[in-house]
C-alpha cells in the first residue's frame with residue numbers, strides 16, 4: 001500500500017489561521033505581538049529565511065522588525081542590540097539568524113537573549129527545561145515535527161523513534177521531544193555504525209542528515225512513519241530531502257515530502273512561540 005503523504009503545508013496553513021485569530025484577539029486586548037529578527041552579513045540562504053519570516057509574520061498580523069547589519073559588526077554591538085530588544089516592551093520574540101560571522105560567538109549571543117523572548121528555543125534555560133520535560137520555548141523545527149504528528153493523529157507513545165542527526169537545532173531537541181511524548185528514542189549520527197540496522201527497527205524515522213536522498217526504501221521498516229528534515233539539491237539541482245522519496249513511499253506508512261513537509265512547519269512554530277510569549281507575559285502580569 002502506498003504511504004500517506006503528510007501535507008505539512010496544509011497543516012502549517014491551518015495552524016497559521018488559528019494564530020491569526022489569536023493575534024486578532026490579543027490586538028483587541030491592546031497588545032500586538034512583536035518579533036525582532038537580527039541578520040548579520042549577506043549569506044543568501046539566511047536572507048531568504050529572514051524574508052520568509054517577515055512575510056509569515058505579516059500574514060498572521062505579528063509586528064516584525066528586521067535589523068540588518070554588515071558582516072563586520074562587532075560582537076559588542078550585537079550584544080548591545082540584543083540587550084536593547086530584551087528591554088523593549090513591544091518585542092516579545094528575538095531571533096538572531098545563524099550562522100553568525102566567525103568573529104562573533106554564537107554561544108555568547110544566544111546566552112544574551114532573554115529566555116522569555118527566546119522564541120527560537122536555543123537558550124540553555126529553554127533547552128534545559130525541555131530536557132526535564134517542562135514547558136519552554138522549543139526549537140521550531142522539532143516542535144513543528146511533533147505538532148505535525150499530533151495533527152495527523154500519529155502517536156509517539158511506546159513507538160521506537162530513530163533520530164538521525166545530533167545538532168542542537170534539530171537532532172537533539174527532536175530526540176528530547178520524542179522522549180517527552182513517551183517514545184523509545186535512539187539517536188544516530190555520522191559516526192553510527194550500521195545505521196540501517198537501527199532505521200530498519202524504527203516505527204518513526206526523523207532524518208536530519210543533510211545528504212540528498214540518503215535514506216532508501218531498504219533502510220525502512222514497512223509501514224514506518226518517515227519525517228524528512230533535509231533541504232538538499234539533487235543531481236539535477238532540484239530541491240530534495242534526506243530521504244529517497246520515490247522509493248521510500250512504496251514502503252513507508254506515512255512520509256513527509258520535500259518541499260511541503262517539515263519546512264512550512266518551522267516558521268509556523270516561530271509564529272506560535274511568539275504568540276505564546278505574549279500570552280505568558282500576560283499570565284505573569286496577572287499573577288503578580
Ligand code: GUN
Pocket residue numbers: 095096097098099120140169
Ligand atoms: N539558521 C538556520 N536555522 C535557523 C533557525 O531555526 N533559527 C536561527 N536563528 N537561525 C537559523
